[in-house]
Amino acid sequence: MKKLIVANFKMNPGTERQAGSIARRIDFENIVIAPPFPFLGVVRENTNKASLGAQDVFWESKGAYTGEVSPSQLKNFGVKYVIIGHSERRKHLEENEGVINKKIKAALGVGLKVILCVGEPEEKGTSLDDAKRYVKKQLENGLSDIESSVSGRCSLIVAYEPVWAIGTGKNNTPERTEVMAIFIKEKAEKLLGKTVKVLYGGSVNSDNAILYLDGKNIDGVLVGGSSLKPNEMIKIARLVDDLG
Numbered sequence: 001m002k003k004l005i006v007a008n009f010k011m012n013p014g015t016e017r018q019a020g021s022i023a024r025r026i027d028f029e030n031i032v033i034a035p036p037f038p039f040l041g042v043v044r045e046n047t048n049k050a051s052l053g054a055q056d057v058f059w060e061s062k063g064a065y066t067g068e069v070s071p072s073q074l075k076n077f078g079v080k081y082v083i084i085g086h087s088e089r090r091k092h093l094e095e096n097e098g099v100i101n102k103k104i105k106a107a108l109g110v111g112l113k114v115i116l117c118v119g120e121p122e123e124k125g126t127s128l129d130d131a132k133r134y135v136k137k138q139l140e141n142g143l144s145d146i147e148s149s150v151s152g153r154c155s156l157i158v159a160y161e162p163v164w165a166i167g168t169g170k171n172n173t174p175e176r177t178e179v180m181a182i183f184i185k186e187k188a189e190k191l192l193g194k195t196v197k198v199l200y201g202g203s204v205n206s207d208n209a210i211l212y213l214d215g216k217n218i219d220g221v222l223v224g225g226s227s228l229k230p231n232e233m234i235k236i237a238r239l240v241d242d243l244g
């Protein structure tokens with residue numbers, strides 16, 4: 001199975017035209033492009049092979065929820081993947097585990113593939129045990145009671161992103177990432193009764209991506225800052241192709 005590359009544009013780029021031109025250049029089969037909501041259309045128009053992703057979703061299907069977007073609205077638009085529980089949303093929007101759990105259930109319920117983000121912040125300790133303890137809680141809370149909404153083929157992916165590695169240029173070591181990926185797979189399988197894919201995210205670029213893509217238990221990468229640089233993404237996509 002080819003490894004997956006998720007391009008998380010975050011609140012970038014500035015214009016629809018720029019989003020379209022980046023998308024056109026990074027239109028590869030194993031790439032998921034997750035632009036801000038207003039640019040989903042232009043990314044869809046400019047891609048044939050890449051999959052469309054969203055950076056968030058609400059848990060209700062319709063109604064008086066100003067500013068929110070429902071899972072079925074995304075699904076009907078052609079979105080295949082949705083990122084849920086990114087640490088930036090946990091921090092800036094105070095998104096808690098209960099909210100994340102509701103969003104995961106709703107998104108899986110309409111057939112979206114969920115990319116659940118987990119990862120320890122620096123202040124919770126930096127040892128491997130600290131990281132495991134923190135991520136275990138996030139998985140238990142986020143995945144609580146969702147076994148029944150995960151249909152046949154597992155549509156849940158976990159992105160392991162240590163918060164201290166996001167946007168800092170301080171990427172996690174591949175050895176530690178591999179250990180965490182195994183830990184997450186074991187834990188998620190216990191909770192869901194199914195295997196999950198695990199991605200690594202946190203200051204991934206074309207120079208360090210191979211360290212993670214080479215990992216036996218790491219099924220891909222989630223790229224933030226570098227995803228806005230087509231040349232970087234093209235190089236990462238080639239690495240994935242070379243791995244076969």
Ligand code: PGA
Pocket residue numbers: 008161165166167168201202203204222223224225226
């Ligand atoms: P980064 O972001 O690649 O800029 O560190 C990763 C992410 O979106 O979580």
